[in-house]
Amino acid sequence: MKEIKKDNSPLINEKIRAPYVQLIAHDGQNVGVVTRIEALRGAQDANLDLVLISEQGKDGVPVVKIMDFGKASYERKKKSGEAKKHQKVIQVKEVKLRPKIGEHDYQTKIKQALGFLSEGKRVKFTLSFRGRENATREERGEEMFNKIEQTFLDNGFSDQIIREQDAKMGQIWSRIYFLKNK
Template identity: 50%
Template structure:
């Protein structure tokens, strides 16, 4: 524009207002809380039931749950066992949760992320 448009203002006050806007925006953001449940391939059925019960409690609170199967030593040769375990857990909780991520491999882990179903 001709002539150039500029505003004469107090820079300290301007910076303070910008910081205040950023704090308000940060307060309004929703933080996603992810709880992690660690499992082993050689887990007993009663232990699975116990872990699933805790996962359902977390889901009722509106938290996301990551199931993580740790593969040790020779278990790395057959990582499909971890996927089978996660599928077994999924059949137990599929009525109360949505599967965000399918079971996938990350190094020594097989992960699956579930989220609560919308009411």
């Protein structure tokens, strides 16, 4: 069965089916309640489009406006593009650890995580357990994350580090950290 896409664009001109509409002229003046045919004729006389603004106005009558639909949709797309440009994308970098990690490997991973934090990225530490390590998962997991937090304190990130999210899914534990904005 073919899926029908719903078009989110507003109804314009002949697609508006209500017999009576609340008309707003192209200069913003409220004309009042008129028939759909009169509103269409007014839009055609001005060489503009009749655009549905709201399904239900104050009196339960749809609100329509005479405007250049192409120009209005272009302006809307341009504004949303500008908003997307100025949006900041939050990146989460993952650092994977094992409970029996060597000290030098641990220091390398911490240095990498501190670099990510100083760049303004969030860091997700993932601790995975295998086989017999699962027997001491609770103690080793808490011990490892406490050690990570202590290392942050030792490196001068005392009040800036925020713990965002914890997840304990059986053999894999994860915790996300990020720096507080100053």
